[in-house]
Amino acid sequence: MLKLVSVIIMTMGISSTQAVKPWPQAGEPWPQAGEPFRLVLANVEQNIYAETLRITNRDITPECPIPWSVHKYVLHGGKQEGVEVIDVDNGKLSFRVVPTRGMSIAQVLMGDLRLGWDSPVKGLVHPKYINLHTRQGLGWLEGFNEWMVRCGLEFFGAPGTDEFIDNTGKKAKMDLTLHGKIGNTPASQVEVIVERQRPYTIRIRGRVDETCLHGPKLELWTQILTVPGSNSFQISDKITNRSALEQEFGVLYHANYGKPLMEKGARFVAPVRQVTPINEHSASGVSTYNLYRGPTPGLAEQVYCMALWADKSDNTKVMLRNAAADRAVSMAFSTKQLPFFTLWKNPVALEDGYVTGLEPGTGFSGNRAIERKFGRVPKLAPHQSRFFTIDFTLHVGKDQVEAVAHEIAQIQAGRETHVDKEPLPVK
C-alpha cells in the first residue's frame, strides 16, 4: 500500500549516518561482528524509525552465493493494523520477527517443515487491541498465535493475586495476568546487522523495556541470528535490571508447535530427570506425557513440569518429532540458564488450536505467588544481567532425527527418569 513512501524511507534508512548504539556491554555470548552492515530500524530515544526496508544479498554481500533477504514492513487491516514484521530468509529457512509484539517470532518455514501452529486467533494482533486483564487475567490468549513468544518479565505464569510494593512503599495485592506483559510490548530499539564476510551472519536485535515508576526497570535485549544456507538459528537474550534495587524477574520461552510436527504418534524426546503433572487432570495422562494423540475436541490442556538432565557443561537438548520420525525440531540450551522446563499439551480439535508448547524457563507456569514459595522466582541485583541462549535446528529425514535422538540419549546417559504421579505441590 505504501510502496512509494517505502522507497523513500528505505533510501533514507540505508544512507542514515545515525550512530548505532553499540552492544550494551562486554560479555555477550555471540561472536563479534567485525565491521558489519548495520541499520537501526527503530530507536525511541533518537526517534529513528524506518517503516519499510528490503535488503538482499546482492545489496550487502554480493559475494555470498546464497540469496538471503531481510524485509521489514507493516501489516494493515483488522486487529493487525500497524503491526511491524521483519521477514528474514536465509536462503534455506525463513522466519518472521514481530517487533510490535515484543520481538516474538511468528513462524519458521523450511520447505514443508513449519515451526508454528494454527491458532483460532488469526493475524498478528496489535497490543493496542489486547487487554491483559480481560477474561479474568487471560486476555493474553486473545493475541496468542505465534510460534515463539516470551513470557515475563516482571512475572509470568497463571493469573491471580500476588503481593507487590505499591507507590507508597507498602506491600499490597496485585492481580497478575497470564504470562506477563513482555509479549505485548513493542520494541523500543530494533537493528539489523549483517556480516560482510563469511559466514555472512544475519542478526535481528531488539530492545524491549518493561519499566515504570515505583515498579520494575527490566530491559530485554534479544537477538535472533542465522547464517545463510543454514537449517538452524539462535535466540540469545540478555535481561538487565536497570534499577538501583534488587528486582524479581522471570522469562519463559513459549515455543509452540502444531502441524506438521505435532500429530497423532508424534513424540517429545528429552533427557528427562523428573516429570511432575501440574494438576490432577494432567496427572491422569502422565504415563504418556511424551506421546501425542490426535485432535480430541474438548480435552483440557495437560501440563508437565520437568527437570532435565544435562551434560557436564550444563547443556541439554530436547526434540519434538513427527509420527514418521522424519521431521523434527530440536532446542538446545543450558539448564543453568533455564533450569525449569514445561511441556504443554493442548491436543484439542484443529480449529480450536491443536498445539504443544516446549517451554524452557526460569520457573514453571504457576502463579508467581506459588513460584516464589517454591524458590522458582529469581532476582537480579542492581544493574545485573542474565543471558539466555537457545539454539533451534530443523531436522529432515530419518537419519537426522535419529542422530538427534542419539545425542539426547547420550545426555541422559542411562540416568533415571522420575515420573511423579502426584501433581506439583502448591502449598
Add this chain to the structure above:
Amino acid sequence: MLKLVSVIIMTMGISSTQAVKPWPQAGEPWPQAGEPFRLVLANVEQNIYAETLRITNRDITPECPIPWSVHKYVLHGGKQEGVEVIDVDNGKLSFRVVPTRGMSIAQVLMGDLRLGWDSPVKGLVHPKYINLHTRQGLGWLEGFNEWMVRCGLEFFGAPGTDEFIDNTGKKAKMDLTLHGKIGNTPASQVEVIVERQRPYTIRIRGRVDETCLHGPKLELWTQILTVPGSNSFQISDKITNRSALEQEFGVLYHANYGKPLMEKGARFVAPVRQVTPINEHSASGVSTYNLYRGPTPGLAEQVYCMALWADKSDNTKVMLRNAAADRAVSMAFSTKQLPFFTLWKNPVALEDGYVTGLEPGTGFSGNRAIERKFGRVPKLAPHQSRFFTIDFTLHVGKDQVEAVAHEIAQIQAGRETHVDKEPLPVK
C-alpha cells in the same frame, strides 16, 4: 491529508486481481449478485488493505441513472485517529459504516430525516482508547455514539460476574462487561460489492472475529445492502461457531434514535404481545412505555422487555415515529431469529444523550448469568451458523407513516398486549 497516497491505493485496489472470498455457504437470505464489481478493502489473512477508495456510479454502473457513491477513508485526530469509515450514498439516503468499530453504522441520513442521536461522546472513538472494564464494566459507554451498534457475541447485557471455563478446563468466575466486545473489534475482512445490472444493488460486507484460545471462536459476517434511489436498506448477518465445541452466543441490535424522531410526543408503535419493565424505576413508567417525553435532566433510563406478535411467517415490524406522525423509521425482522425485543428510553437532557434504543436480540439486556437462567442464551453447535436480517425503511409524510401503522396493526390482528406491572424476574 493523504490524498496523493490515496490515489495510488485506489488504483491498486481496483486493479487488484486478488480473489474475493466467495460468500461462505449456500442458504444466504439475499439475492445472488451475478458478476458484480467486487473489491476487497481489507483481508487480514492476505494482508490486503486499501486505506482510501472512492467509487461512483460513473465508474461502475454508467447506465445507472442515480448518482450513487461509496467512499472509504480514515479519520484523524483525537480519539478518532485511525478509525476507518465507509460512506455509502445510494442517491436518496446515505449511511456511514465503521469497520474499525465492528461494522457499526454511525448514522443514516435522508434529507432532514436522520437515524442517529447526539451522544455526549463526540467523534467515532477508536477501540484502542476503550477499556471495556473501566467504570466497573461500563467502559463501552465511553465510545458509544453510533446509530446502530451490535452487542455480543460471547455475551452482551449488563456487566457483572458470570461463570466461564478457564484455560485449565475448570469453571471459574469472569467479569462480563457491558454489551460485550464485538462493537469495539475491527473487521478482519471488508468488501464492497456492486451489481452491474439493475437494480445495481450495493453491498458492504465485513467479517468480525471474536476468538481466542480456550475461549469462543465466533465469527460475524455482516452485510448492509441498499439499492440506488431506495429509502430502505437491509442488514443481514451470519454468526458462525468456528469451534468443534458447542458455544453460547448472543447478539443485540442496539439501534438508537434521538432527534428528529425522538421528541416529546413521539411514539413507539409495535405489535406488542407482552411488555415487562426491567426494574422498579422502569415499572413506574410502564403504562406509558410507548410514549416519549421531552428532555428531562437527570431522569434515569427506563428499559422495557418485550415479546412481539408476528405474522404467520414469523415476521414482525416496529416503528418509531415523531410527534407529528410525519417522519418515521420502521424495522422489520423475524421473531424466530430475534425473539426478544428491548425498548430503551433515556430521555435525559439533550446534552446528556437524549435517546431511545429499539433493540431486537437473542435475549434481553440482563447479565448473562440471569439470561441463561431464564433460557435466553442460545447455543451454536460446532460449525453451526445463525442468520439475522433486519429491514430498515425511512418514512416521510403522514400517509407513509399511517400505512406502516396499519401494517403493524394487521400483525397485531387484535391480539392482546399484556403489560406487566412487576419487573422482569432475576431469580
Add this chain to the structure above:
Amino acid sequence: MLKLVSVIIMTMGISSTQAVKPWPQAGEPWPQAGEPFRLVLANVEQNIYAETLRITNRDITPECPIPWSVHKYVLHGGKQEGVEVIDVDNGKLSFRVVPTRGMSIAQVLMGDLRLGWDSPVKGLVHPKYINLHTRQGLGWLEGFNEWMVRCGLEFFGAPGTDEFIDNTGKKAKMDLTLHGKIGNTPASQVEVIVERQRPYTIRIRGRVDETCLHGPKLELWTQILTVPGSNSFQISDKITNRSALEQEFGVLYHANYGKPLMEKGARFVAPVRQVTPINEHSASGVSTYNLYRGPTPGLAEQVYCMALWADKSDNTKVMLRNAAADRAVSMAFSTKQLPFFTLWKNPVALEDGYVTGLEPGTGFSGNRAIERKFGRVPKLAPHQSRFFTIDFTLHVGKDQVEAVAHEIAQIQAGRETHVDKEPLPVK
C-alpha cells in the same frame, strides 16, 4: 520519515480556509489576540488534521527580531508510535506540548536549565499502550515521564474504590485509577495562534474531552502561552461541565523536577501556612519537608499537603531552587483557583526516578472518597466553567533567585507556618 507527505500536509494546513472555532465564550483570562495567525491542527468534529507543521518567525512575523518556531510532528517506534508533539521555541526557551497525552508538557529547556526529570519510562508513551487499571490501579505510572501532566478530571489521586452513579441511576462502587484519565486522553481540537504584532505572543490551545453516556461530560480547554525572547510562559485552563447536571471534578497540576533543579541541598521555597504529611512515613521527614537530599535508593516517596499564604488578591508563588541558589523555577497562581498544594518528594536513585512534584490542585492526592469526605472535591453546576492559570518563570543567577525568594517572603509577610506532626486525617 514522512517528509514528502509532510510538505503536502503543511501546505494544505496553512492554506486551509476552514473556519477556526472561536474561543468558546467571553470571560477568558487572557488578552484578545486581534487578527492573529491561526491554524487548526486537529478538530475531531470537522475531521481536520495536520500531521506535520513547521512555522517560524520568518513566515509569520517577519518583523519580529527573535527567531521563534513552532514545529508539530509525530513520533515513531516502540511505545511512542503515533504520539503527536508540538515543539515551541520562543528564541530563549523551548517546550514540547503533547496533544496525544492530554496536552501534557514533556519538558522545558532554557540553556542548561531544564524543567523535567529522568523517568525510568523512556519516550512519550502512547495512551493505547496504557491500561490505567493495571498494577492495581497504578497503570498511569507506566507512561509517566512528563514535566507537567494534569491529573483529573472526573477524579484524581490515589486508586481505590469510590461510589458512583451507574447507568441505571443507582449508587454503585467503582475502582478509581491513579490520577484519572485526562493525561492519557488525546486532544480533540488543537490550535496554534500567533499574534502578528508585538509582543508576537505564541499560543498553543487544545481541547480534551472526558465524556461518556451516564458519566461525566467534562471539557478541558488548555492554553500554553509564551512571548518570543521571554524566560516565562503561562498555562491557562478552562474546565467546563457540558452536562445539564451538577458534576464533581478535580484537577492537579503535576509539575515534576529532577536534575538540575532537584539535587542534594536544593530547596522548596513557599509562603506555607500549614504543612501536613500524608502518612506516617512522610511524617518522619516533615521537619525537613522543604529540603532535598541526594539520591537515596529505595526510599519510599514522601508527600506533604499544604495550605499556602497569598497576597490580598489571593495570588501566591512557590519556587524550587538548586543547591547553589543560582537556578530556579517559580510558579505563580491563585489560591482561590487552586487552594490545595501538594509537595511530592521521591528522592530515590537517579535510575529509579529521582524527582519532586510541585502540585497545585483543587484537592490533595487522597482517593476521591477521602477527598470528598473532607470537602476537597468541588462541583461544577450545569454548563459552569472554572479557570486555572499558572505562570512559570525560569530564573538564572543568584540575583534573580534571591529576588523571587524576597517576593515569596513578602507574601508570607511574617505569618506563621504551622507544621503538623500527625498525618492528614482519612476518617
